[in-house]
Amino acid sequence: MSAGRAHSYTWLNNRLEPTEIPAHKYMSLMKRWISAKIDDVQLFPTSPSTVSFAPNAAFVSVTAFSVSDSEDWVGRSSGFPKEFASTCKTIFLQMFRVYAxxxxxxxxxxxYHLNLEKQLNSCFSNFLLTATSLDMLRAEDLEPVQMLVDLWAANGxxxxxxxxxxxxxxxxxxxxxxCGLEAS
Known part of the structure; x- marks a missing residue:
């Protein structure tokens, strides 16, 4: 699977070796991997008894999702494991690669031929706004779609x-x- 000539995405096989596979297989494996992570109650606890409550917290700082080496991490009081933030980052990166x-x-x-480009753009722009605001993607991750990021910043x-x-x-x-105005 690729995103242009400069970006080829590989999948780790059973021996943890990077393996080139077709995009449809990459997406299928990615979907299965993400579903398994989300369904893992050790990683994403679902028991209401573990939920903590912070009565005066108006919002959680977006930097709270940063990976931390300390003994206090986002979600700890509700039973989320220390690797929660890094797993979420990997999930977002995998999803980004599919968009790219x-x-x-x-x-x-x-x-474009099915007149669905506006829906794709809407989904992806909202994905990018969310992923970047939560520090799930870094600036260098966006390189395959940098021109699109540049355009969307310029057009509002x-x-x-x-x-x-x-x-x-x-x-x-x-x-x-x-260039787009001159071409029209």
Whole structure:
């Protein structure tokens, strides 16, 4: 599976060796892996008896999801394990890779041809805003879709105070917008 010439995504086989596989198989394995993680009650506790309550907490700081080496981590008081944040980051990265592949290999056919590009853009832009605000993706992770990030920052899809916007090269996005206007 790839996202352009510079980004090839491999899957770890049973011997933990990177293996190149077709995109549809990568997505199937990824979906199964994520489902197994979410269904694991040790990683994602579901018992209401373990839920903690913080009466004065208006919100959780977005930096609370950062991976921490200390003995206090996000979700600890509710029974979430120490590796919860790093597992979530891996889940977000895997999902991002699928989006990147879809944009590079399937945007025109089928999304554009079926008039579904607005739905894809809406889902992906919201995914990026959420993933970046929770520190689930880093700026370098976005490289395969950097031009899209730049464009969305320049055209107002990303709010200027968002982390996704801060990862953009707005001047490049403005140039892309200008090219689009000249082409029309």
């Amino acid at each position: 592949h879809l944009y590079w290999s399937h945007f025109v056919d089928p999304f 899809t990303f709010p200027p105070k968002s982390k996704a916007y801060s990862f953009a090269h707005v001047k490049s996005g403005e140039k892309l917008m200008q």
